[in-house]
Amino acid sequence: MKLNTRKTLVLSSSDVKRIVLETGIDSMMALTIESLRKNLLDLNVAEIHIPSRKGFSYTTPTSGLIEWMPLYKSGDEVLLKVVGYHPDNARRFHLPTIISTISVYDTQSGHLSALIDGGLATAIRTGAASAVASEVLAHEKSEILGLIGCGTQAVTQLHALSQRFDLERVMMFDVDPEAQYSFEDRCAVLAVDIDFQISSIEEIVRKSDIISTSTSVAIGEGPLFADIETKSHLHINAVGSDFPGKVEIPFGFLEQSFVCPDFIDQAMVEGECQQLALDAIGCDFAEAVQNSKKYEYVQHERSVFDSTGWALEDKVITDLLLERALELGVGQELSIENMPKDTRNPYDFFGDNVFQIDVEKIRESIDPADLL
């Protein structure tokens, strides 16, 4: 993939949507699932550096959080996704709960090579992560999917999981009746032949083979349910746990389950793993995928994928989107950064600009192959 070394490719939300439309939403999801699986299989921790995300959280003017998720691939790029999480956004501003952008920096020069809306990308990669994890940990004959929380993430949970499991029924619940009742309509585009059933949380927990929880349950107000009897192989994708003090799954269920966090360091701080000691954790996401035979027995036991959201997943979808953007010619190339005619002169814009053309020529005459 060859991004411009001078300009910034901006992929707005409309651009990302166009890429997904041109690719087909099913193909895009399938590509993301397959690429994530491959990236996990090939993961080289000496090459990909992912510190835990950090951020600012606050309760005024509204309850919210802005955090940044960095990733560095040696010799290649730095990715920085900035995520805003503001549960009141829909009510207050008619905006999604999660607003985010992904920035890509060239480690040759520090140049911002791309800026991409992260809304749809986040929803797709979060769905894909659940599909990859569930394929290892959930019962392969899973037919009933429970969804607790029927927002944006629930749509892509169903989308991703329906590609890997022969689902017959979706049971869904949301504290907001409108979210619950509109869910089936929102899934019409998925063209899945599945029975949609509005349910109580209790019924979902009792009957599902796989559950995905993606709620905005407030800090200190979780878990979403008490210790209810479940199928002995129930697998839960806990998607909404992403903040210190915020949990969706009861300790009693975690205790009986094989718990697999996407990223242990982060999950211990803000995932369901907050509730556990380190030695109560099964293994992490990459380990599970790399050793799927070893963990096949988990398919017959209770399990939890503690999906806090991992920068590697963002890298996977970012790479796919950028590759398709370059193929399709989608996006806008902007000159944002300072590239002065005299690199040592901050005030080079004073006086005439006649040298600008010459310098552009010099730049274009540089063969990147000579530089390596």
Add this chain to the structure above:
Amino acid sequence: MKLNTRKTLVLSSSDVKRIVLETGIDSMMALTIESLRKNLLDLNVAEIHIPSRKGFSYTTPTSGLIEWMPLYKSGDEVLLKVVGYHPDNARRFHLPTIISTISVYDTQSGHLSALIDGGLATAIRTGAASAVASEVLAHEKSEILGLIGCGTQAVTQLHALSQRFDLERVMMFDVDPEAQYSFEDRCAVLAVDIDFQISSIEEIVRKSDIISTSTSVAIGEGPLFADIETKSHLHINAVGSDFPGKVEIPFGFLEQSFVCPDFIDQAMVEGECQQLALDAIGCDFAEAVQNSKKYEYVQHERSVFDSTGWALEDKVITDLLLERALELGVGQELSIENMPKDTRNPYDFFGDNVFQIDVEKIRESIDPADLL
């Protein structure tokens, strides 16, 4: 200041230059100095949260560093400056050593409200910081300014300091003769009536009243000079120290000096303060400015402003640039982020778009005053 709550104001390098031109470079520098001083005087640490910056550093494909500098002002915005530092940029790509962008996020919704080129902004605010610190710590009759390192930062060091001191002579040195010899020409726009003199480091250290060091000395290869005799009131603005293992000032000089870091936590890791124990540090920047009377005696002693670069300085220049951009109508408003007609539907772009107009109307009909 009222930024668009839906669109992202992009101020490219050209836009920033236009703002600075329209404002006048002298006025822009004077405004930055004054605003930084005021922000330091008014600094409320319960309101402005600034964690130490973090980043990735590497030696392949080239020696470099990409780091992020976050700032959160309670109830207002999050600022995230991302800085690339690649000393070989000029030679390899005809690009500046420092490439950076500043992002501003609305803490009401998480929306990216602005994206600003940080090149010129960084140079101006770094100059301004030295002027503010020197005004407290340097001899008020300082006439000779020494510059070790004659790149971009040196120009704004001279610019800023010339506004606060009656400078008669600039003595300059750079390991690169071209940087050294072109420096006077690059400063022509400053219209300062000063004698420029190419000098050795030793001569600069012996004769200067104030020195600003802004070099790309490699890790482990500093300091820039040995313990040479100096004027008893020499004040040094150590601008280039910004990386673990990178130092410009000899321990012997620091030991004899009142050392004032911009941000102690950060300076202990990557500034000159790496060489010192915590109890050998005089006070930090804000403390010095807030209690300038108390520290007036330092003007007659040796002192060092350990300027690692602080997010508060970026906030000051960002606020100034955005305010001027809105006044002048400079910059480009882009729709980058996902603002779907159905906030719960990631695939809302499937099918027709007839609802889009209605939703825009709904959004516009929301009175922000109702929301607070």
